Amino acid sequence: MNATESVNAIKGGEFLIRDTPAASIFIPEEWNEEQLMIAETCTNFLAQHVVPNLNRIDEQEEGLMPHLMEEAGALGLLSISVPEEYGGFGKDFKTSMLVTEKLGAGNSFSVAFSAHTGIGTLPILYYGTEAQKAKYIPKLASGEWKGAYCLTEPGAGSDANSGKSRARLSEDGKYYLITGQKMWITNAGFADVFTVFAKIDNDENLSAFIVEKGFEGLSLNTEEHKMGIKGSSTRQVFFNDCKVPVENLLSERQNGFKIAVNILNLGRIKLGGATIGASKEIITQSVRYANEREQFGRPISKYGAIRYKLAQQVIRTYASESAIYRASQNMEEATEHMVATGMDEIKAKLKGTEQYAIEAAIIKVDASETLDYVVDEGVQIYGGMGYSAEAPMDRAYRDSRINRIFEGTNEINRMLTVDMMLKRAMKGELDLMGPAQKVAGELMSIPDFNAVDEEGLFVKEKKYIANFKKAVLMVAGSAVQKLMAQLGKEQEVLMNLADMLIELYVSESIQLRVEKLVGMRGEEACKEHLDMMRVYVNDAAEKINKSGKEALNAFAEGDERRMMLMGLRRYTKTEDLNTTQARRNIAAKVISENKYCF
């Protein structure tokens, strides 16, 4: 399938109403040699420069983090996806995701890296004029200059457009004078360039400005004392009639909120990549410890309770990863398609990412919660040593927690997932109505009790996933009908719907990945992968059922509720599966390899 056909096959959000052929998705087992070499460079960089210095980094030793960023820059790691004309390598999106994933295991370094290459660089790369890009991008790409992004304010966090920072034109018309206070700004302590969001005069919407550290009127507060990512610089930044040359307005006046949102779309999926990189590292550490630590005369990895944890860590990580690279490929192909039809490359990249904003929000939530699960069980596997500040789980546990908060909290991202779906349906971009009505009609028909007679390795799971789609359509369709304009205010229901969508998307992603992999390597080589898929989809059915039930009980009544609850049971019914044996098989594999090996 070529890029154009693939784009025609599935658009952002369409996973709810259409099927994706396994052959069309990208799976991490397909990395080419060059990409694997880049990944190895990242792994070596962390092993040589970051891991031995984690304590010094967390103590914020003067100059260390900027120095590490420069070293990463010298290896080209800050400029993987920056176009060659600005000193980068111009690599595709998936490759830049791979770098983010590999460096994701670098604790605070990963945060500094992600902020610099993402929110620190991309606003200028994507929205800058030629002159702005020529001035800033090569220096950001090399690491000579470091970037930061100033959106949040003390009174404006999730409600980012409500900030009080103001800009006004100077009397001579040469400068914008920005006054305001920004909070929680990553890399602020050593950044040279800040993308700052403020409203000009009494504008309704934000504008964005490129502000250099040396501009008059900019000052920094001291470092925040944080629960985790202690090595990441986080400060308040003050602007007191800060003099910004008019040519440093980024894009058009009042276009700032759009810039912020579009950059965050990209940041969300990237955050997913980084957290999965961290998850894999924690799993490796968990397995090694479980193999070394003996209690009652045997390594604790021999115990079922520990094996369950290891298997579950692996299953969730593998599933999240499947979703990340599936969506990355979609974004990349959408971009390529638009470039092929004549669109400017940067504009196409933005549009390609925006097209899959629903998937990006899903991935942000899912992958950050996967990492939290993985580190929490990592602490448990380490037992008392898990609670020791001298052992690695302490840092991992504290560092992981931020991922559910920044790049839009997980509550905001859950709400966005549903909101974007419904808005696209209302705009006629996504036909939810037709399929939802079809499911409503099916509810009246005589059920087939999910009898799955056909033979085939993926027949069952495909049928289950098709039914998950029906479950979401039924509950969401009914919620829209019953609650109408009120739905936005029924946040518990929105959370339920988002959870159903997340489980659906990730289930389908792992199923498609394993299907493609079996096609490449054969069934025998993919036994544990098949087990992972079966357990994930089986568990997803229960989660979808629970969320759906909660939602239906909140807004439906009487016979209608009873009928839909019956429908929900039907759409989330799975055949019995020995998940215990499946998890044992998965755990046995990582235990024998002594590392995350999928």
Ligand SMILES: Cc1cc2nc3c(=O)[nH]c(=O)nc-3n(C[C@H](O)[C@H](O)[C@H](O)COP(=O)(O)OP(=O)(O)OC[C@H]3O[C@@H](n4cnc5c(N)ncnc54)[C@H](O)[C@@H]3O)c2cc1C
């Ligand atoms: C370490 C760190 C680094 C950061 N780096 C940056 C950076 O580089 N640049 C930058 O601009 N910002 C940065 N941030 C800010 C971050 O993006 C915000 O903290 C985040 O968006 C949440 O905003 P808030 O802290 O004001 O929380 P609030 O918005 O006050 O939210 C508090 C709680 O209420 C919930 N909530 C809020 N609104 C709603 C609603 N409408 N419905 C339901 N629940 C709601 C939230 O989900 C959350 O659980 C960083 C934050 C931290 C802690």
